[in-house]
Amino acid sequence: MEQTLRQPAVIVGVQLQNDLHFDYSMDELRNLAAACNLEVVAELTQKAAKINSAHYIGSGKIAELAQLAETAEDAVIIFNDELTPSQIRNLESSLDRTVIDRTILILNIFAERAQTKEAQLQVEVARLQYMLPRLSGMRESLGRQGGGAGLKNRGTGETKLELDRRRIEERIYALQTELQSMVARRQIQRKQRHKNEVPVICLVGYTNSGKSSLMNVMIETYHPGSGKQVFAKDMLFATLETSVRSIRLPDQKSFLLTDTVGFVSQLPHHLVKAFRSTLEEVTEADLLIHVVDVSDPQHKQHMEVTEETLKALGAEGIKTIYAYNKADLTDLAYPDIQKDAIWLSAKQGKGIEELTGLIRKAVFNDYVQREILVPYDRGSVVSYFNEHANVLGVSYEEEGTRLKLECRLADYERFRDDFVDVTLED
Ligand SMILES: Nc1nc2c(ncn2[C@@H]2O[C@H](COP(=O)(O)OP(=O)(O)OP(=O)(O)O)[C@@H](O)[C@H]2O)c(=O)[nH]1
Ligand SMILES: [Mg+2]
Structure with a gap:
């Protein structure tokens, strides 16, 4: 493995009065930072009634933050929210430091992890759309990939900034065109499936809840040795693309099982938009399996986020089975079924038959x-x-x-x- 020197970072968050999950989201920000090779060396939090529109944090806190940043000379400052372009500009000029936000961290992780062509294009569109309004304030160190070279003298009188903007707009347009043709191709495949009337089942849920592991254990149970496994790992956003596998039960009933990208709180809206086509599968599913890491004390919050994200995608009201996974890490009895919920362990392969029973009831009732x-x-x-x-x-x-x-x-x-x-x- 490549050994990279971790850059120090100071994380900053503002807790609004109605935010009950603030501490958790700051922890999550640390994990996101770690995934981007940043090491959190200091933290600044503030309770406030509302976000300061100019500097995000109250003006009194700026000096305190500047002092904290002194702890490490090359520290970047990370805010636990999506900052507006002017907030970034103001903060960078007051602090004389690189200021980034939660969104750019998530976008960077997605960019690094994207494997398929489609996922890569989607992430790039999301990144460019995020950058576009923020170009003027952005420091050289950030985001200006591919800028500059070879474009001198084009459109005399045009500033560097306008040129950058125009290039980015052109690039976004080109990427979107390419993506559209990919989407069209997939839509044809999906229509084909619809004709065959094979039920489509999607695994959805918070990142790291065990969706891919559950997919793998289903494949191993019903198609042992097929080698069709997907990538599963203990990290945020291990899966960035949907993969579909056909599962045939011993009595010939078959369905398509889809593994999807995991959700996280405050998933950047550009990203949700960019991934909408990938997640279209979800909106057309006959059944969702909402996978929950029941061993995580925050799993209720995760479920809320997942449900909100599904709603934003237009995938509400689809029949859902709740799969409370990682029960092996808890004192809960498993496998156990209660109505449309099941407690199981993908890791141990326990509860798979029971889950299949629920699936049968839900999609093979005709x-x-x-x-x-x-x-x-x-x-x-x-x-x-x-x-x-x-x-x-x-x-x-x-x-x-x-x-x-x-x-x-x-x-x-x-x-x-x-x-x-x-x-x-x-
Ligand atoms: N103890 C235990 N660990 C599990 C279980 N299921 C999954 N894991 C672990 O949880 C981690 C995440 O699993 P994944 O299947 O990659 O989770 P995911 O939901 O696909 O995650 P993303 O693709 O990042 O959204 C892995 O390290 C798995 O080994 C389980 O039932 N018990
Ligand atoms: Mg996964």
């Missing part, structure tokens, strides 16, 4: 059990059911193949003219 007789000249119907239904018994009779099966009502109706329903005759 199945019928029938006994049918398919004439021999309709052999293709038999092979269709062998492929798509749970065949419980077969016998060959004079008039045709007799199948005892459990199949989707839609399939039953689709081939209704091609067989005799023996169940009705008995």
Whole structure:
């Protein structure tokens, strides 16, 4: 592993009166900073009735902050919120330090972790959109990637700033065009799936709750040795792209399981917007599995954030199963089911059958059990059911193949003219 020297940082937060989760969000800011190779050396907090529009913190606190920043010469100052362009400008000029905010930390982590082309483009769009209004105040050390070189003398009279802005706007436009064609391609794939009527199930939840681990244990349970596992790791935002896997249960019922990017409180809105196309899967899901790290004392807050984010994406009101994961780290009994909730451990693979039971109830409730007789000249119907239904018994009779099966009502109706329903005759 590459050894990078960690740059010192001072974190700053303002606690508003109604903010009950302030301490937690400051802890989270430390983790976000650590993920960006910044080491928090000091912290400044303030209780206030409202945010100061010019400097974010009260003017009395500026001097205190400047003094704190003296602890380390090259310390950057990180604010636990998204700062406005003018706040950044004002703060940088009063403090003579690089000032960054929670948003840029998250954007940087996303940029570093993005693996697929699409995720990379999405993060870049979000970063550029964030930078655009902040260009003038930004210090050279930050964000001005690819600026400058080779563009001298274009559009005489244009300032460097205007040039930068125009280049960024052009770049955003080009990226968005490229993204649109990717989205269109995926939409076609999704439509195709819809035609096949395979239920789509999405794993959603706070970052690090165990979505990818749960996906992997489902794959291992129903497709052992397939090597289709996804990346799971103990870090913020291990997953930045949706991956879809087809899961086929032993009785032939199959569904698509989608792993998605985790949510975090104050997820930058540019990022939510940029990732909207990736997360479109979620809005069209037949079922959500909301994965919760029940061992985290803050899991209720995580659930709220997840639900708010889903709402912002337009994915509210979708049938949901709550998967209280990491129960092995608690004193709770597991596996345990209560209504539409299950306590389980993805790590130990405990509770997977029970979860599957809940999934069955939620998405395979349109199945019928029938006994049918398919004439021999309709052999293709038999092979269709062998492929798509749970065949419980077969016998060959004079008039045709007799199948005892459990199949989707839609399939039953689709081939209704091609067989005799023996169940009705008995
Ligand atoms: N003890 C315990 N650890 C778990 C369990 N499930 C997942 N983990 C661990 O939690 C960490 C995060 O797991 P992931 O599956 O990557 O979580 P995620 O929700 O996909 O995270 P993001 O992709 O970052 O949003 C990993 O270190 C897992 O090994 C569990 O049931 N018990
Ligand atoms: Mg993941």
